[in-house]
Amino acid sequence: MLLALDTSSPQVSVALARDADVLDEAASEQTMKHGEQLAPMVAALLERTGTDRGELTAIAAGVGPGPFTGLRVGLVTARTLGHVLGIPVYGVCSLDVLAAEAVLTGDVAEDFVVATDARRREVYWARYGPRAERLTDPAVDRPLDVDWAGPVVGEGASLYPATFPLGLAPERPSAGWLARLVAEERATLLEPEPMYLRRPDAVAPGKPKSVS
Amino acid sequence: MTEPLVLGIETSCDETGVGIVRGNTLLADAVASSVEEHARFGGVVPEVASRAHLEAMVPTIERACGTAGIRLQDVDAIAVTSGPGLAGALLVGVASAKALALGLGKPLYGVNHLAAHVAVDQLEHGPLPEPCLAMLVSGGHSSLLRVEDVTLGVEPLGATIDDAAGEAFDKVARLLGLPFPGGPHIDRAAQSGSSVYVDFPRGLTSRRDLERHRFDFSFSGLKTSVARWVEARERAGEPVPVADVAASFQEAVCDVLVRKAVDAASDQGIDDILIGGGVAANTRLRAMATERAAAAGIRVRVPRPGLCTDNGAMVAALGAELVARGRDASSLDLPADSSQPITTVVA
Numbered sequence: 428m429l430l431a432l433d434t435s436s437p438q439v440s441v442a443l444a445r446d447a448d449v450l451d452e453a454a455s456e457q458t459m460k461h462g463e464q465l466a467p468m469v470a471a472l473l474e475r476t477g478t479d480r481g482e483l484t485a486i487a488a489g490v491g492p493g494p495f496t497g498l499r500v501g502l503v504t505a506r507t508l509g510h511v512l513g514i515p516v517y518g519v520c521s522l523d524v525l526a527a528e529a530v531l532t533g534d535v536a537e538d539f540v541v542a543t544d545a546r547r548r549e550v551y552w553a554r555y556g557p558r559a560e561r562l563t564d565p566a567v568d569r570p571l572d573v574d575w576a577g578p579v580v581g582e583g584a585s586l587y588p589a590t591f592p593l594g595l596a597p598e599r600p601s602a603g604w605l606a607r608l609v610a611e612e613r614a615t616l617l618e619p620e621p622m623y624l625r626r627p628d629a630v631a632p633g634k635p636k637s638v639s
Numbered sequence: 640m641t642e643p644l645v646l647g648i649e650t651s652c653d654e655t656g657v658g659i660v661r662g663n664t665l666l667a668d669a670v671a672s673s674v675e676e677h678a679r680f681g682g683v684v685p686e687v688a689s690r691a692h693l694e695a696m697v698p699t700i701e702r703a704c705g706t707a708g709i710r711l712q713d714v715d716a717i718a719v720t721s722g723p724g725l726a727g728a729l730l731v732g733v734a735s736a737k738a739l740a741l742g743l744g745k746p747l748y749g750v751n752h753l754a755a756h757v758a759v760d761q762l763e764h765g766p767l768p769e770p771c772l773a774m775l776v777s778g779g780h781s782s783l784l785r786v787e788d789v790t791l792g793v794e795p796l797g798a799t800i801d802d803a804a805g806e807a808f809d810k811v812a813r814l815l816g817l818p819f820p821g822g823p824h825i826d827r828a829a830q831s832g833s834s835v836y837v838d839f840p841r842g843l844t845s846r847r848d849l850e851r852h853r854f855d856f857s858f859s860g861l862k863t864s865v866a867r868w869v870e871a872r873e874r875a876g877e878p879v880p881v882a883d884v885a886a887s888f889q890e891a892v893c894d895v896l897v898r899k900a901v902d903a904a905s906d907q908g909i910d911d912i913l914i915g916g917g918v919a920a921n922t923r924l925r926a927m928a929t930e931r932a933a934a935a936g937i938r939v940r941v942p943r944p945g946l947c948t949d950n951g952a953m954v955a956a957l958g959a960e961l962v963a964r965g966r967d968a969s970s971l972d973l974p975a976d977s978s979q980p981i982t983t984v985v986a
């Protein structure tokens with residue numbers, strides 16, 4: 428049994444799969460508040476499917492890129508649960524999950540870009556080929572600097588329609604698709620490390636300011 | 640029931656702490672600190688701390704279990720600091736604690752960081768006197784509390800109205816060219832200095848201030864006064880006697896802290912003062928408090944320095960007390976509350 432979760436978007440998404448069958452999945456009704464919502468959602472998922480935590484054999488987690496705070500909630504949960512249960516934890520780029528869903532549901536059949544909300548008027552993005560193969564490393568840029576006139580999958584298109592007029596579904600990564608990709612061995616597996624893409628905001632202080 | 644085996648997680652600032660206790664017995668206290676990553680910024684950078692917590696979390700849990708010689712499956716309950724503290728940093732610990740509770744099928748207690756600073760002394764000196772007067776002094780807080788039962792709530796008597804005591808140590812250390820964190824460096828420098836070299840002001844001790852702020856603290860004026868003094872020396876082209884300034888500054892801080900703690904205990908009719916928080920590691924504070932309290936017929940308890948600074952053992956200690964007294968556990972939707980009030984012991 429594979430537990431999948433993604434906290435890289437404003438919505439928490441969880442899913443449980445046996446082999447490639449997704450038994451159940453859920454997305455949070457509330458946006459944000461990943462820390463409050465994730466653990467109860469996992470507990471409810473196990474309960475709804477009548478799964479004992481001991482039956483879990485692996486955990487897959489979206490590693491973003493995405494807003495840091497939510498991303499860390501997902502990854503520390505996955506790592507800790509993996510440690511307690513003694514099962515492997517896989518990371519998957521959340522943009523890859525969006526790309527795979529778009530291609531496998533037939534929404535795109537040509538080169539495209541996946542763009543998600545990076546806040547501060549920027550997007551996290553990467554370019555993909557028609558079989559959802561990633562062609563560029565995930566990056567964070569202003570929408571105008573992405574320089575792409577083709578189809579765009581993900582929330583970035585609905586946030587910046589003037590820059591990305593060819594917006595396509597899905598908007599946010601789903602743990603159900605994440606579970607499917609991992610179970611079907613279509614995903615590029617990574618360490619469960621967050622893709623931050625930005626350095627922490629921090630400035631070294633200058634000389635103490637004069638008080639007299 | 641045999642004494643509860645509790646694992647406690649602390650991530651409210653820059654230390655990733657995991658402690659394991661059985662009742663009042665400390666079995667492990669593993670701490671991973673990101674303090675060196677913050678040193679060049681002269682203070683804790685929240686995002687840097689949060690990133691470090693994520694990386695250190697599971698290895699620190701493993702290390703604590705190894706030291707305690709237990710398996711995670713043996714644990715009876717998980718406790719975690721749910722606040723107050725840095726929001727993003729707290730969240731890493733809280734999420735990890737929930738995953739432990741979920742993965743082990745054990746209860747979760749989201750506890751108050753300040754109450755944990757009080758409870759930790761049980762590991763060293765046994766059950767807390769009830770009531771006791773707790774003085775918590777660190778880089779993030781300076782408060783005087785009346786503690787009747789640490790598992791039910793504590794009553795704030797006074798707190799800093801500006802800088803925390805530890806913050807004043809950091810800022811003055813910077814003025815004197817000493818490294819971050821300032822506390823231990825000022826303490827060391829002061830050993831060879833004169834505490835009466837400069838008569839720095841004692842904040843909120845004038846008769847007028849005592850009417851409104853009898854048990855409150857203020858350290859911002861003291862810090863400014865040290866800065867003025869140092870600048871005047873520098874302008875005059877004279878060397879700054881670092882040891883003497885450090886000793887005089889430290890004397891002013893400790894004097895106010897101890898004076899108010901003893902006054903509060905006497906006022907409340909309490910015979911025991913308990914000191915906690917990072918500044919409680921200061922050697923002058925420990926000595927002065929013991930001496931002056933004794934003169935007033937009051938006992939002082941201070942845990943050893945390693946238990947005064949932020950750590951997981953204090954969280955585990957409070958957790959064990961909550962389990963022992965049959966208090967309700969938290970639910971899995973427990974939030975991290977960066978401004979959790981001191982009156983909320985379990986969130």
Ligand SMILES: [Zn+2]
Pocket residue numbers: 752756777779916917948949
């Ligand atoms: Zn503290």
